[in-house]
Each structure stands twice: as C-alpha cells, then as structure tokens.
Amino acid sequence: MEAIFRDDSAQLHTIEALAAAFIMIFVLAIVVQTTSLTPLSSSFTNQHIKLELQNLGNDILTTLDETPVSYTIDAASPTEPIPDPSSISLLKQSIIDWNVFYYNDIYSWTSTQFLSIRNNDNTNMNTPLTNALKFALIEKGIAFNVEVAYTDENGVARSSKMIWNGDPSENSVTVSRFIVLNDGLSEIPVGDKFDDSSILPDISPTTNLHNVAEVRLTLWVM
C-alpha cells in the first residue's frame, strides 16, 4: 500500500507559477499603455507647424503695420514711391474701419466673404487686414480668429471679437500687436458715438489719445 506523502512542493510550484504569470501580465500592461517619444510623435511634428504659424502671423501683423496707407510719387523716380510719414498704417486703417464703418460687429467667414453673425444685412467686411488674411491663410487651409483687446474708461481690460470662426484647436498660436488710436478726423472721429461706445471708448477725453488696441490673431491648422 502506498503511503500518501505530504508533499508541499506542488503548492510552491503553483505559487511560483501564479507569481510569474502576474509579473508577465503586469509588464505587458505597462508596456502597452506607455507612449514612446520619437521624432514622429505628435508633439514633435506639431512643433514646427506652430513655429511656421507663429512666423506667418507675426509677418502679417508686422508688414501691415509697417506699410503706410498713403504714398507720394516723385516724378523723378516714379518706381520708388515715398511713404508719407504722417499717414497711418494699413493695420490701423483696418481697426478704424471696423470701429467706424462696420459697427464693431463680429464677422465670420462663409466660404466666399466675411459676413456678420448678428445681422445678415451687414455688408461684407473689406479692409486691408481681411484681404491679407484671405490671401495668406484661407487659401492655405489655416483657420484664424481676430480679437481686439482694449481698456475701458474705468481701466478694466476687455476684449472684443472681430472675426470669429469657432473655438481654436489645441495646436493654436496667438500673435499680437499694439496699436495706438488717436482722436481726430484721420483716425477715430470725435463724438459721443465713438467716445462713449462700449467697444474701444475714449479713455482719455482731455487729450488726443483715444485708446490702445491690442490686435490678437489666433491661427490654427484645420
């Protein structure tokens, strides 16, 4: 008759097998849920796109702000127009047009023109800034928003939308430029309609300064 030996080595084998299986599954789970950073990872490839968008946005605002609206032609050298030093820049002209002629309204791109989102009858916004944005960005598949930030009479910082095409995606870039607006016929006309308006009011009624606007251009790739 065989004696039944008390043999604990089987239990040890089982425990060892369980431990080994647990370690294998644990390592598998960790390896699968970590993402390795390679040059092809999304954060690396987005870096250059954001840099390009930043360069493009800065270029647009800078060149528009450096180009005066009016030039004089010297008959002696007609191919070299001389900029008028007292004239305002194209960017300032765009902000003044938005304030004076386009009722500070919010516009949105409708695949053919900029249309006001509050009033369908509001005419298509046509300023140097919108022409530049149409050419440089829309035709290349880059979406953008334009906001204008300013302070009101009590010193509270506010911002107002000029062109709004929806909330930007995660990889958006914002560039900005400050513009000084003065009272006067060539810039913001004097009058209650402009001095007391809720957007871009006159923060200094006793001097020539009207307000300081920060033009913020947000770009993202669709």
Add this chain to the structure above:
Amino acid sequence: MFRRDTCAQTSIDFLFGVAIFALAFIFVLIFIPGMFSPFNSNSDELTMTADRLAATLVEETLRADSAGEKTPGIIDIDNVNTFKTKIEADASGVYRQSLGLTREGGVYSVEVELEIRNNPVVPIITIGEEKGSSNIGQSRRFVIVRNPDTTIDDDDEYPGKYGILTVRVW
C-alpha cells in the same frame, strides 16, 4: 511487452518550439533598427536651414530700401530679379555659401517660389540637384511686394501686393 513511452513526439514539439523562437528572434532583429530611423533623419536640419534662408531673404536680400528706411517683410520685385539672376548662375555654389547654405560636402539645393495675390504667374527659382526621394525642408513667409506700377488699381493695396514666399531646401 512494449513499454509505454510517454516521451514520444518530442521531435515535433521541438520543431515547433524552435520555429516559433526563430521567427520571434528574427522579427525583433528586423524591427529594432526601424525604430531608430526617425532619429537618423536629417529633416530637422533641413527645416532649420529653410527657416534661416527664408529669414535671410525676407529681412536682407530681397528687402526694399525706401529712402534709406529698413523695411523687413516688404520686398522689392527688382531685388527678386537680381536674386534670381545671381542664383541661377550659381552652379558652383559660391553664392549659396554666402547665404549660409553650406553642408558637409557641398551646398544645399534651393527652390524659391513667390506667389503674388491676384497674379496667376508664380515665378519659381531653382538651383541644384533634381528633387529625388530625400527629405525636403520648407518654410513660408508672408511679404508685401512693392508694386512699381504707379497706376492705382481698385483691388490693389497700393503700392504693394500681398505675397507668400516659399523656400525649399534639400
């Protein structure tokens, strides 16, 4: 009597085992170098070179000088034509070296495109080797092209037209 041999068919087991092991081993050997190939690519360097060349062109070489003022981002079409002549005659690479396009064993090949608003003709300036299957670095800048035309066009932003300058390097 035949002894019951429970160790039969080990040769088939062995075959399967070794085949699976060999397959897994060879797969790992082939896959690991492919994981490192993005780190060996030169696309970072090409992109930086294209960015640098675009900045040099827009701020220095093609810049318009208006009565002595420096106007980066505003370029003159005459300077573009001068640049085109100089670079298309640059088979030896001396002019490209002066623009900072040196690399190990020569110079980079360059292509510059200037697309002007409302103008269907896009001048392309190319010098260097043909584009093959290697990486190409690209950079785009927005510029205002000084328009020498003195007649004011309704649609025109006198005296300049908006343009996009595209620079490719390989």
